[in-house]
Amino acid sequence: MTEYPPRRDVRNAALARYLNKSDMCVWRWKRDPVLNCPPSYEVNGIEYNNLDLWDEWIKARVINFGDDRSRVIPRVRRIKKMA
Numbered sequence: 054m055t056e057y058p059p060r061r062d063v064r065n066a067a068l069a070r071y072l073n074k075s076d077m078c079v080w081r082w083k084r085d086p087v088l089n090c091p092p093s094y095e096v097n098g099i100e101y102n103n104l105d106l107w108d109e110w111i112k113a114r115v116i117n118f119g120d121d122r123s124r125v126i127p128r129v130r131r132i133k134k135m136a
Contacts, residue, residue: 061104
């Protein structure tokens with residue numbers, strides 16, 4: 054018999070805390086078709102989210118600037134205010 058790892062399913066408020074974002078931010082992300090967020094599912098009228106899918110989604114969106122030297126952002130010189 055094969056044992057599967059337990060699924061990490063949470064409600065929307067716990068997902069927002071996990072991502073360190075507001076509830077409204079997560080709500081907007083889920084409704085934006087361009088972002089293609091992981092789907093949630095409903096059980097007895099309560100919406101649940103799989104944290105493993107959200108982890109994969111976040112990792113796919115990460116940009117690694119350390120490997121590409123051409124993407125270095127130049128420093129901006131601050132202009133002193135004249136008194």
